[in-house]
Amino acid sequence: MIIKLAQQDIRRYNWYIWKTVIAFLALFVLMLVVTYFGLFGQLPSFRAIENPKSAQASEVLAADKTVLGTYYVQNRSSVNYSQLSPNVVNALVATEDVRFYEHSGIDFQRLPGIVFFTLIGKKQGASTITQQLAKNLFSGQISHNPFVRFTQKLKEWIIAIQLERRYTKQEIVTMYLNTVDFGAYNTFGIKSAARTYFNVTPDKLTPDQAAMLVGMLKGTAVYSPIRHPDRALNRRNLILGLMEGQGFLSSGQLAELKEKPLGLNFTQITHNDGPAPYFRAVLKQEIQKIFKDQNITKSDGTPYDLDREGLKIYTTIDATMQQYAEQAQRDYMPTLQKEFNAQWKGVNRAKSIKNYKLILDQGMFRSDRYKELQLQGKSEEEIRQNFDTPDSLELFTWKGNIDTVMKPIDSIVYSKMMLRNSLMSMDPTTGYVKAWVGGTNFEHFKYDQVKYGTRQVGSTAKPFTYSVAIENGFSPCQEVDNVPVTITGYGSAPWTPKQSASDWLQGSITLKKALGWSQNYVAAYVMNEVKPIPVMELIKKMGITSDVPPYPSICLGTFNASVFDMTGAYSVFANHGTWTEPTYILRIEDRNGNVIYTHTPKVVQAMDAQTAYVMTYMLKGVIEDGTGSRLIRTYGFHNPVGGKTGTTQDNSDGWFMGITPQLVTGVWTGCEDRDIHFRSTRLGEGANSALPIFAGFMKRVYDNPALGIKRNVDFDAPKGGVSIVMDCNAYKQQQQGTAEVDKKLGF
CATH class of the missing domain: 1.20.5 (Single alpha-helices involved in coiled-coils or other helix-helix interfaces)
Structure with a gap:
């Protein structure tokens, strides 16, 4: 019973x-x-699952398709499966989901554990890779409420099944690796992680590198190889053991890999880092303007967000030339800065610098510190007291940033006394910009001096006046008495230029020699012959966008212009008189590879081909026997190259414009404020402050045959020939013959 x-x-x-x-x-x-x-809330639509989106960095690509940099909120760049090392996939599967290739989104053998741990609110690793992808793409903020988290989990299961129906296993693992967070300064996705921690592409990751990165996914802070290298090493070795257990590594490989150090090649990636930071900053603003002006939007009518849309921006920048330009600046500017500092050593700046107090006040008003103190509600008196109180500050030096204690107002003085420099180089035929160095250090001095900074151009403007003269029948061999010239009829007072006594070539000299040695009197004589309006009109045709008033003084470069515009203008000489708009954007693609913008450069015939050719002959004379001869004497440039130095009043600006048949380059050097400048022309002139950087850049370019810039290529003569006599001996004989004929005829 x-x-x-x-x-x-x-x-x-x-x-x-x-x-x-x-x-x-x-x-x-x-x-x-x-x-x-x-x-429990809307599931993602069929379209959303078909086209899952995440915030993805937009990439700026050089001409050779290498990545110059990215725009991002999350530093995330996507790859496809073929760009992944098998080691990454193997490490991920061995660690996160050994039955990944067998289930359909949910591993029912692990389902009871998932339900139990989720209901009691404990974090666990029972989710499949597909479920984790569903969470990364669609779950949003993870709730700490057990019931709400359970409903989120239900959604992830459903989405995981839908993802498995619509994508292959390869596509799922790729999407997952493109979405995960790897810590370290907002690094998302395997591509950014590989670059940040090992400075390699994802296809080059070795088993130990892949294991370390996958190991971080359990906790980027806990297993950070930067903050906790011992933990990261132990975690890596654990992952390697799991890979061996799944047959992805042999026991011999495991033993060997466990003995290796982490081998980091850590590259902190921020918007300040990488090549061409000034260019990338200007490019971003330009693209945003293009999108707005041309109403370029997504298919749903919403605007593109460069920091989130994963666009690919194809540019004309040559990555190697960009590197050479930056190296040329880094090589020479420390020496020039040392010379500049020596000139100011022991000098009372407050008395010697015009508008000194105004300059410091403006620097203070523009500073981030001043703006922050204003937001805190500080009075003007309190702010000035703050700037007079010593504080811990970071300063830029050519040997690297330094931490020091000084008054913030003194740091402004330090910054104002730092020389700035910019360079742009372009192909005169295509207009393609090859190198762009907008300043000396983007982290500390963010203002771009290539496109946005306009400065007085000095004697680099003289070729514009001579061009009008050549077009009107003047010969470079024509001789002019090099005496003071006074021009009237423009403004209330007559204008008479000055010429430094030490640079004055007295007597009768040719136009070629006058340009070569930058003689102001002859430039004024030519201006008086051709008149200001035609010169101004030519300057505008040659692409100068800043204001150029039609006054005689523009022959000496009293107007302001940017390095960008001046380089474009000088390309006219090398390109048979044709101005081709300086171009740096080729096209922009969306994340799916659809072209959403293509740039078509403007082309203008600014002068006839004969005039341009004669001007290349005169500009070569500047190098052969003129203010640019340092290129030959010091740097050994014996190949066909033309150029023009420029130095403005008080040595505030030093310029050098260099032309070759294949490359035109503009260089400017000066301080942020024109009232702070070199105290001698010997050091402040363009031949000393700008020309050496051009030389350093071009020497590197010439020494690399792969770039295709040939040393001994000369400028092409016009197809129809040249009617203007450029041989000065022949010209002299011609003039003598003409004089004799005139005498016989009684003229």
Whole structure:
């Protein structure tokens, strides 16, 4: 009887258990159904799952398709499966989901564990890779409420199944690796992680590198190889053991890899880092302007966000030339800065620098510190007191940033006394910009001096006046008395230029020699012959966008212009008189590879081909026997190259414009404020402050045959020939013959 009752109890208890299990299963199925129909919030649409989107960095690509930099909120760049090392995939599968290739989104062998741990609110690693992808793409903020988190988990299961139906396993693992967070300064996705931690592309990751990165996914802070290298090493070795357990590594490989150090090549990636930071900053503003002006939007009508849309921006920048330009600046500017500092050593700046107090006040008003103190509600008196109180500051030096203690107002003085420099180089035929160095250090001095900074151009403007003269029949061999010239009829007072006594070539000299040695009197004479308006009109045709007033003084470069515009203008000489708009954007693609913008440069015939050719002959004379001869004497440039130095009043600006048949380059050097400048022309002139950087850049370019810039290529003569006599001996004989004929005819 007792045995019979016990059997009945067992059957009854079994029935209770089964009813409970069935009830839980029914409840679970019901929860899945109501989740599917949106009771706990909308599931992503079919289209959203077909086209999952995440904030993705937009990439700036050089001409050779290398990445110059990115625009991002999250430093994330995507790759496809073929760009992944098998080591990464193997490490991920061995660690996160060994049955990844067998299940359809949910691993039912692990399902009870998932449900249990989720309900009690504990973090666990039972989710499949597909479920984790669903969470990364669509779950949003993870809730700490157990019930809410369970409903989120239900959504992830449904989305995981839908993802498995629509994508291959390769596509799923690739999407997952493109979405995960690797810590370290906002680094998202395997591409950014590989570059940040090892400075390699994802296809080059070795097993130990892949294991370290995958190991970080359990906790980027806990297993950071930067902050906790020992933990990261132990975690890496654990992952390597899991890879060996799944047959992805042999026991011999495992033993060897475990002995290796982490081998980091850590590259902190910020918007300040990488090549061409000034160019990338200007480019971003230009693209935003293009999108706005041309109403370029996404298919739904919303604007593109460069920091989130994963666009690919194809530029004309040559990565190697960019590197050479930056190296040329880094090589020479420390020497020039030392010379500049020596000139100011022991000098009372407050007395020697015009508008000194105004300059410091303007520097203070523009500073981030001043703006922050204003936001804190500080009075003007309190702010000035703050600037006069020593503080810990970071300063730029050519040997690297230094931490020091000084008054913030003194740091402004320090900054103002730092020389700035910019360079742009372009192909005169295509207009393609090859190198762009907008300043000396983007972290500390963010203002771009290539396109946005306009400065007085000095004697680099003289070729514009000579061009008008050549077009009107003047010969470079024509001789002019090099004496003071006074021009009237423009403004209330006559204009007479000055010429430094030490630079004055007295007597009668040719136009070629006058340009070569930058003689102001002859430039004024030519201006008086051709008049200001034609010169101004030519300057505008040659692409100068800043204001150029039609006054005689523009022959000496009293107007302001940017390095960008001046380089474009000088390309006219090398390009048979044709101005081709300086171009740095080729096209822009969306994340799916669709072209959304293509740039078509403007082309203008600014002068006839003969005039341009004669001007290249005169500009070569500047190098052969003129202010640019340092290129030959010091740097050994004996190949066809033309150029023009420029130095403005008080040595505030030093310029050098260099032209070759294949490359035109503009260089400017000066301080942020024109009232702070070199105290001698010997050091401040363009031949000393700008020309050496051109030389350093071009020497590197010439020494690399792969760039295709040939040393001994000369400027092409016009197809129709040249009617203007450029041989000065022949010209002299011609003039003598003409004089004799005139004499015989009684003229």
